[in-house]
Each structure stands twice: as structure tokens, then as C-alpha cells.
Amino acid sequence: MIGSTNRGAAAWMVAAGLFVAGALGASAQTSAPGSAPPPPAATSPAPSAGGADESVDLQALRDAVKTDKKAYVASMLKLTPLEAKRFWPLYDTYQGALNLANQERAVTLNGMLSRDEPMTNAYAKQLAAAGLTADETEIRARRRLYTRLMRALPAEKAARYLELEDKIRAVQAYDLAATIPLIH
Numbered sequence: 001m002i003g004s005t006n007r008g009a010a011a012w013m014v015a016a017g018l019f020v021a022g023a024l025g026a027s028a029q030t031s032a033p034g035s036a037p038p039p040p041a042a043t044s045p046a047p048s049a050g051g052a053d054e055s056v057d058l059q060a061l062r063d064a065v066k067t068d069k070k071a072y073v074a075s076m077l078k079l080t081p082l083e084a085k086r087f088w089p090l091y092d093t094y095q096g097a098l099n100l101a102n103q104e105r106a107v108t109l110n111g112m113l114s115r116d117e118p119m120t121n122a123y124a125k126q127l128a129a130a131g132l133t134a135d136e137t138e139i140r141a142r143r144r145l146y147t148r149l150m151r152a153l154p155a156e157k158a159a160r161y162l163e164l165e166d167k168i169r170a171v172q173a174y175d176l177a178a179t180i181p182l183i184h
Helices: 006-028 058-077 081-113 121-152 155-177
Strands: none
Touching: 058 081, 058 155, 081 121, 081 155, 121 155
8 A cells, every 4th residue: 555654645745846846947947949058167077087997976966967967968968069059959859858758757756656546457457558658758858859869969979978867867766666655
């Protein structure tokens, strides 16, 4: 019985907070299409000077994304003015699609965590299908982004952004998963 315990209610509040923070963070950092990104924040970790052996400290990534995701992405990509003009509208569109997928996940989590009765097989199937729908929404958006990025940027910078977005999404997924109890 997930929603019938204080733990379930607390987990739902934390999960909802993570989704709202993620959605607000992405939308708050989304500017008008074609506009330049804000200057990188002073707290954004810089890429390591190690060259080919660059690694991203996940805690520093988490902190930078919470502070200003767009500035962090800008600092990591080092786009030329022409590349930036092509990239930022694609970024903004993709962030909007991620927000939609996150909203779909939030509805699923709300259904799962707010129940005051035992989970039934039928309801569990419905929740699992809704989770897959949210995943598919994100995958479709990522495919569109990939196609457009490869035309707009040099392949190396496009791949770098896709990898960076993967890391950001992985940290967000980990943080969310850590707060959600398993279905009983």
C-alpha cells in the first residue's frame, strides 16, 4: 500500500518537488528562440584541462544544473555565434518536450503514490503503460533533436551536447528514483 503510509506521502511530495523543480528550472532557463544564452554562472564547473580525459563530476553537474542549466551547457559547448544561433532554438524546443515527458511521469507518480488502497494488477498495468508513454515521448523528442542537431552543428559538438544531456538526465533520474518507494 504505497499511498497509505506517511513514507509514501513524503516520497510523493519529494518526487513532485523534483519534477516541479526540473520543469521550472528548464522553463526558467528557456529564453526566446534565437536569443543568446546568459553568461556562464561563476559557480558552473569548467571542463577539465585534461583534454581527451575530460570527465564530469556528477555532483558539480547537479549543482550547476540547479543553478543555471543553460549557462552550464553554454560553458561546456563553447559555441561560435553562428552555432549558438542555430543551437539555442533547438535546445529550447527540446527542453519543452522534456517538460512534457516529466509532466506525464508526474501524473503517473501521482497515481502510484497517492493511492490509499492496495495496488491491483489492472492499475499496475495502467501505471506501467503510462510510464512507457512518458519514456516514448522523451525518446521521440531526442530523435528529433539528434536529426536537427546534426544539421545545425558540427557532429562533435552535437554529440557532446547529447552526451551532456544524457548525464544531466541520468542525475535527475537517479535523484528521483532515490525518493520513490517500490510498489507493494
